[in-house]
Amino acid sequence: MELNGATVLLTGASGGIGAQIARALDSRGARVLLNGRRTEVLDELRASLGPHAHVLAADLADAEDAARLAERAGRVDVLVANAALPASGAIDEFGPDEIDRALDVNLRAPIQLTRALLPGMLERGRGHLVYVNSLSGKAASASSGLYSATKFGLRGFTAGLREDLHGSGVGVTTVYPGFVAEAGMFAESGVELPRYVATVTPTQVAHAVVRGIEDGRAELDVAPLGLRLGAAAASVAPVTVARLQRRLGSQRIGRDIARGQSDKR
Numbered sequence: 001m002e003l004n005g006a007t008v009l010l011t012g013a014s015g016g017i018g019a020q021i022a023r024a025l026d027s028r029g030a031r032v033l034l035n036g037r038r039t040e041v042l043d044e045l046r047a048s049l050g051p052h053a054h055v056l057a058a059d060l061a062d063a064e065d066a067a068r069l070a071e072r073a074g075r076v077d078v079l080v081a082n083a084a085l086p087a088s089g090a091i092d093e094f095g096p097d098e099i100d101r102a103l104d105v106n107l108r109a110p111i112q113l114t115r116a117l118l119p120g121m122l123e124r125g126r127g128h129l130v131y132v133n134s135l136s137g138k139a140a141s142a143s144s145g146l147y148s149a150t151k152f153g154l155r156g157f158t159a160g161l162r163e164d165l166h167g168s169g170v171g172v173t174t175v176y177p178g179f180v181a182e183a184g185m186f187a188e189s190g191v192e193l194p195r196y197v198a199t200v201t202p203t204q205v206a207h208a209v210v211r212g213i214e215d216g217r218a219e220l221d222v223a224p225l226g227l228r229l230g231a232a233a234a235s236v237a238p239v240t241v242a243r244l245q246r247r248l249g250s251q252r253i254g255r256d257i258a259r260g261q262s263d264k265r
């Protein structure tokens, strides 16, 4: 789908990866509607983009606010559902509200936004839906059970949705990043990974989003080969892969990341 002149609703625009996605879409001539809660960050981002970008702040953990966001956005050609909470840590470390918030932001909001925006796209016979998932949507690891629950759920939703929309003119892309350096929820945790685990950049994720829309790609992994193979192997042999992950120190790394992300619940 052509991005030039298209209206794109981007959630999580105030985050590390979202800001880069906003820049990439803006540079292709799209009119980007920037969503997040922190208006000061969104305003600053908008000021750095072209004249067509707009801020549409809303709290996606609030069902009514999320529904209003879809209404306020008006005609949307492309949804990029990118907002998420890291939801890291052992489940008994979460309060009930924190669990609900993670499910709401990471899973319910993308589904509800899709429901709200899809009819217009189908009527026009043109549109694209992009979901920023994670390799944690393919393979779970220590301290990531809740996050993986939301991302596995999102993966199931988008795979089914893609089949429902086949031939409708509305495309569905799911992007699966591995660990992202430089900015975003992992980088902000301050955790250093062992040298054998390579990272990717927000720019690479943003390129994948653009490629998904322009080339109509269904699934795009943005991660080094080793992590991609590990995630694929986890679907066929989860217990063996978990044992290997444990030997490589995944439990300590998971705990460290969760500690570094405890302010994002």
Ligand SMILES: NC(=O)c1ccc[n+]([C@@H]2O[C@H](COP(=O)([O-])OP(=O)(O)OC[C@H]3O[C@@H](n4cnc5c(N)ncnc54)[C@H](OP(=O)(O)O)[C@@H]3O)[C@@H](O)[C@H]2O)c1
Residues within 6 Å of the ligand: 011, 012, 013, 014, 015, 016, 017, 018, 035, 036, 037, 038, 039, 041, 058, 059, 060, 061, 062, 081, 082, 083, 084, 085, 105, 132, 133, 134, 135, 176, 177, 178, 179, 180, 181, 183, 184, 185, 186, 187, 264
């Ligand atoms: N960083 C990584 O290593 C990595 C790896 C794989 C996948 N991902 C995925 O990439 C996407 C972007 O992550 P990121 O690293 O950029 O995270 P981030 O920097 O923590 O940004 C998260 C974004 O979500 C928004 N958000 C959180 N709660 C919200 C709420 N209640 N209502 C509205 N917006 C809300 C935040 O906006 P406000 O704070 O302004 O509300 C922010 O824009 C996520 O889907 C994440 O799962 C990231």
